[in-house]
Amino acid sequence: MNENDLSNLVINRALKVHTALGPGLLESSYKECLFYELRQSGLFVEKEKALPLVYGDVKLECGYRVDLMVERKLVIETKAVELISDIYMAQVLTYLRLSGCRLGLLLNFNVRSLRSGIRRVVNGL
Numbered sequence: 001m002n003e004n005d006l007s008n009l010v011i012n013r014a015l016k017v018h019t020a021l022g023p024g025l026l027e028s029s030y031k032e033c034l035f036y037e038l039r040q041s042g043l044f045v046e047k048e049k050a051l052p053l054v055y056g057d058v059k060l061e062c063g064y065r066v067d068l069m070v071e072r073k074l075v076i077e078t079k080a081v082e083l084i085s086d087i088y089m090a091q092v093l094t095y096l097r098l099s100g101c102r103l104g105l106l107l108n109f110n111v112r113s114l115r116s117g118i119r120r121v122v123n124g125l
Contacts (some may be wrong), residue, residue, distance in 0.1 A: 003052040003103040006043075006074045011118060014107050018114040027080040030109040031067050034078065044071050052097040066095050075104035079117075084108050089121060096123035 001009075017033045021085040031047070038045045068076040077092045084106065092104040102124065106118035 003063050003073050007103060007105055010105060015114050018109055023110045027078050028034055031078045036066060038070060073101055075099060077106050079108045080110040081108055084119060092121040
């Protein structure tokens with residue numbers, strides 16, 4: 001499956017989670033439920049995947065963690081916030097660069113309709 005196919009599947013599963021739970025819960029609730037849904041779909045999903053920062057010849061374990069990484073190709077960052085700010089978009093782009101992935105999804109579950117809480121982030125590599 002390519003990144004676009006994966007993102008479509010993830011969005012469909014995220015819509016299922018949001019329909020069942022609605023807005024107003026903690027980010028961790030949505031992340032765990034989405035993790036469950038994606039695993040049930042037969043996908044390889046890593047939760048809280050550590051990403052080291054490489055600076056020159058040094059590999060720094062700085063504590064960067066991707067919420068979910070699907071099939072080692074797609075980064076997912078879950079949020080439950082009032083508004084998506086530019087810093088969240090920059091965070092996903094940083095995760096894409098550190099992981100070498102090309103596509104990420106920023107999913108804000110604290111919205112009435114999840115469609116308005118979905119942002120695609122592309123790493124131009």
